[in-house]
Amino acid sequence: MDSMPVANEQSTDLEIFLAIQAQQVKALDLLYDRYGRLVYSTAVRILNSVEEAEEVTQETFLRLWERSEIYQPNRGSLSGFLIALTRSRSIDRLRSRKSSQAKLQRIKTFSDCGSHYNPPLEFVAVQERSNLVREALKQLSPADRELLETAYYEGLSQSEIARRDGIPLGTVKSRARQALKKLRAVLDPLV
């Protein structure tokens, strides 16, 4: 019995994910075609190591293949999930290189909340997403953009950024939150 729908190059991310759930190797190949470079580039940016980035990329795709239930389509886009997983794994490695730090505290309530989130992101081609994100980032000041990128790629807390850059913690928090709010507002059509 075939699992539906069968994935091909024209399939949506959701269809590819369903085919991965049905353990179709071709679907994993298609997903890698679509997001392999993005996942790998994210890992390289965080880890600054080609070897480790390849390991994280492999772990990310195989994790989804082996435990597809970890992705919930109603919680966000598949690409966002892959990137978040890559970032999380890469930052874990980054931290284990430095010292053991307290893991990110996540609010339990978040995981308990149901929602009906269907991002329109998947209806926009990958290249178009890049263009939109670049345009959105141009609307931030260089300093605010750097602040967000530091938080994202280096996994530093606001207190760590404040200490490192010699800026009051309140200022870092306020600026980072405002920058993220602005980014979200500009990217609203995608998220």
Place this chain on the structure above:
Amino acid sequence: MIRPNDDTNQTDLVAGYILNDLSPDEVDRLDRALAEVPALSGEIESFQEAFSLLPYDLPLLEPSARLREKIISAASHSLADTSVKPLHANVVPLASPRRHNWKRWIPAIGTGIAAVAVAALGLNQIQLSQQSQQTIALQQQLEATNTELKRLRSELEANQGTLVRLSQPHTQVYALVGATSNPKNNRRATARLLAKSGDPNVTLFAQDLPKLPNNQVYRLWSVATPTATPTYCGQFRQDGSGTAQWVAPSAACTKNPLKFLITLDALTDPVTSAGPLVMRSST
């Protein structure tokens, strides 16, 4: 998507949450806000999604071709490993393991038969042609048997999943009927849909539901109450036997809905609106 009222403080807390910079007091405030305004969780997901878009700004690097091979090879191997395991530990296999093992011997039997044939060739030149033909025929027969065994096995595995679902308590069976008659045979499509509250897996068995071209899909929608807006519950195309299985994108889909609807949509249609009605369940 439903967004909560634009409360600056709440949005600020959400941004802080995504940036992982909330103070303990702010965590409590966000917890309370989430309890009071459940739609705020959608705001968190939206911020998370926006934050996750940052890497789209990176120059894309090409990983080595070897990486793809490693990933696909590992996935294929894991498939081979799991294919010999039963689907569920609590399911008694309908065929005994010995039968599965017997299949492994098919190539050996084939080789043995071929060996016997080859020995016969050495003994008698006259029998050469006859034995070769018999060997080829036997090998073809074995290949056909092997293919049939594979097909039966995959069918059995698929049916085991359905049997398990049917045997689970609280599995609901919804009957759906076509909105119009199929012009080819003047019959209305019928379907049975298996769903269980809390389980996102959905299985549908349809009859007389027309097969679709590649650019179209059927979409399932659940309706919670007589006045509720339909909730998108995934899309599908049935296989040759009229069966489709998929995972519903929302828990609300299988939470004892009032009724289900099936619409016909283009693959590229947004899931925020539905195409023409094809089937509906009775309320």
